[in-house]
Amino acid sequence: MSTLPEISDAEWTVMQVLWERSPQTAAEVVDALDGHAAWAPATIKTLLGRLIRKGALTYTEDGNRYCYRPAVDRAACIRRAGRSFLDRVFAGDPMPALEHFVRSEPLSDDQIEALRRLLDERREGGTR
Amino acid sequence: MSTLPEISDAEWTVMQVLWERSPQTAAEVVDALDGHAAWAPATIKTLLGRLIRKGALTYTEDGNRYCYRPAVDRAACIRRAGRSFLDRVFAGDPMPALEHFVRSEPLSDDQIEALRRLLDERREGGTR
DNA sequence: TGCAAACGATTACATGTGTAATAGATTACA
DNA sequence: TGTAATCTATTACACATGTAATCGTTTGCA
Numbered sequence: 328m329s330t331l332p333e334i335s336d337a338e339w340t341v342m343q344v345l346w347e348r349s350p351q352t353a354a355e356v357v358d359a360l361d362g363h364a365a366w367a368p369a370t371i372k373t374l375l376g377r378l379i380r381k382g383a384l385t386y387t388e389d390g391n392r393y394c395y396r397p398a399v400d401r402a403a404c405i406r407r408a409g410r411s412f413l414d415r416v417f418a419g420d421p422m423p424a425l426e427h428f429v430r431s432e433p434l435s436d437d438q439i440e441a442l443r444r445l446l447d448e449r450r451e452g453g454t455r
Numbered sequence: 456m457s458t459l460p461e462i463s464d465a466e467w468t469v470m471q472v473l474w475e476r477s478p479q480t481a482a483e484v485v486d487a488l489d490g491h492a493a494w495a496p497a498t499i500k501t502l503l504g505r506l507i508r509k510g511a512l513t514y515t516e517d518g519n520r521y522c523y524r525p526a527v528d529r530a531a532c533i534r535r536a537g538r539s540f541l542d543r544v545f546a547g548d549p550m551p552a553l554e555h556f557v558r559s560e561p562l563s564d565d566q567i568e569a570l571r572r573l574l575d576e577r578r579e580g581g582t583r
Numbered sequence: 584t585g586c587a588a589a590c591g592a593t594t595a596c597a598t599g600t601g602t603a604a605t606a607g608a609t610t611a612c613a
Numbered sequence: 614t615g616t617a618a619t620c621t622a623t624t625a626c627a628c629a630t631g632t633a634a635t636c637g638t639t640t641g642c643a
Contacts, residue, residue, distance in 0.1 A: 335600060339543045353620075369603050372621070377600090391609050391620050405544055409555055412540045415467045416533055421560035422569075425553065427537055429573050432549035439574050441550075445557050446567050446574075463630060481590075497633050500591070505630090519590055519639050 331399055331407055332381035339408075340364055341374045342383060346401040350387070350394035459527055459535055460509035467536075468492055469502045470511060474529040478515070478522035 334342060344359045345351060351359070353375055357368045375395060378384040386393035410419075417424045434442075462470060472487045473479060479487070481503055485496045503523055506512040514521035538547075545552045562570070 333599085336543055337601060343546065366601095367603055369605090370601075373601085373603075376622075393621075405555060406559060408540070408544045409552075409559065412536070412544075413556075413560075415464055416536045416540075418471065421556050421562065422566050424537075425556055425560075425562075425570060426573060427533060428541075428549050428553055428556075429570065429577060431534060431537065432541075432553075434549065434553075434577065436578060438550050439578050442553060442557065443571060443574055445554060446571055449557060449562060450564060450567050461629085465631060494631095495633055497635090498631075501631090501633075504592075521591075 331403060332383045334378075334381075334383055334404060334408075337364075338374055338378055338383070341371065341378060342397065342401075342404070345384065345395055345397050349396035351396075352389070352392050352394055354392070356395065459531060460511045462506075462509070462511055462532060465492075466502055466506055466511070469499065469506060470525065470529075470532070473512065473523055473525050477524035479524075480517070480520050480522055482520070484523065 340360065340363070341356060344356050347359075353368075353372055356375065357371050360366060360371060375384065375393075379386065379395075383397070383399050384395050385398040386395045388394075413419050413421055413424055417427075429442075468488065468491070469484060472484050475487075481496075481500055484503065485499050488494060488499060503512065503521075507514065507523075511525070511527050512523050513526040514523045516522075541547050541549055541552055545555075557570075
């Protein structure tokens with residue numbers, strides 16, 4: 328509803344952790360990112376703070392620490408990021424993007440099968 | 456070969472024009488973007504200059520004006536952007552990305568057919 | 584042959600981003 | 614009960630980005 332905030336690259340990393348499980352304290356997010364991102368804890372705190380300010384996260388206080396949770400819908404953010412990627416790289420046209428990923432990314436036979444089924448559904452499911 | 460430069464959102468818009476046709480002078484690029492981007496000519500000059508500095512464009516001089524042309528491969532930039540998008544939004548996993556686009560973007564029956572054929576090739580064509 | 588137009592280069596500037604240290608408040612343990 | 618650990622908030626800072634105006638030079642037309 329209210330306009331989605333812009334979420335930067337580093338911020339996505341943090342959001343993913345909280346979309347995966349929430350609420351979490353800053354310390355838990357730091358733990359979850361251990362290894363994945365070589366960030367100082369202070370860096371993660373900064374990102375959490377910025378995401379609060381942008382309205383992408385909310386928190387409840389628990390003693391002196393915050394319990395963070397997403398305030399924006401993951402699917403909506405994915406749609407926005409997908410659209411933005413299509414516009415930037417493929418002039419908004421989904422077809423060459425799909426061809427690109429099918430051609431250049433590794434897919435197992437099972438995954439290929441699943442995609443075929445999905446395409447079948449799409450064809451029946453009406454134009455939209 | 457030499458590491459691809461980072462190309463920003465606005466810069467992509469300019470690169471697309473030159474990948475589409477090159478070389479072009481700044482004035483031609485401005486024309487090509489007329490309507491598409493509501494940019495002052497000066498803005499486009501700035502972007503061309505930055506792309507030169509980054510090594511994404513080269514130019515030859517023609518009188519007092521430059522003829523710009525891409526210095527980086529479009530396909531390579533697309534691969535990089537695709538990978539970066541996958542990493543950011545789908546934890547690097549192509550399958551949910553493909554599902555997302557198939558589900559959320561409009562595709563004609565012909566396009567769906569083409570994708571099916573492409574998936575067939577992929578299945579035969581060996582894992583890589 | 585002089586002036587206006589056009590060109591690229593330089594400068595501008597607010598905001599975003601990556602990356603983090605520090606300061607001030609609080610809390611938990613000894 | 615005091616002190617060390619831990620929180621969030623504040624501050625830092627260089628570089629990227631979007632967006633453009635201006636400057637100095639060249640050039641083409643009158």
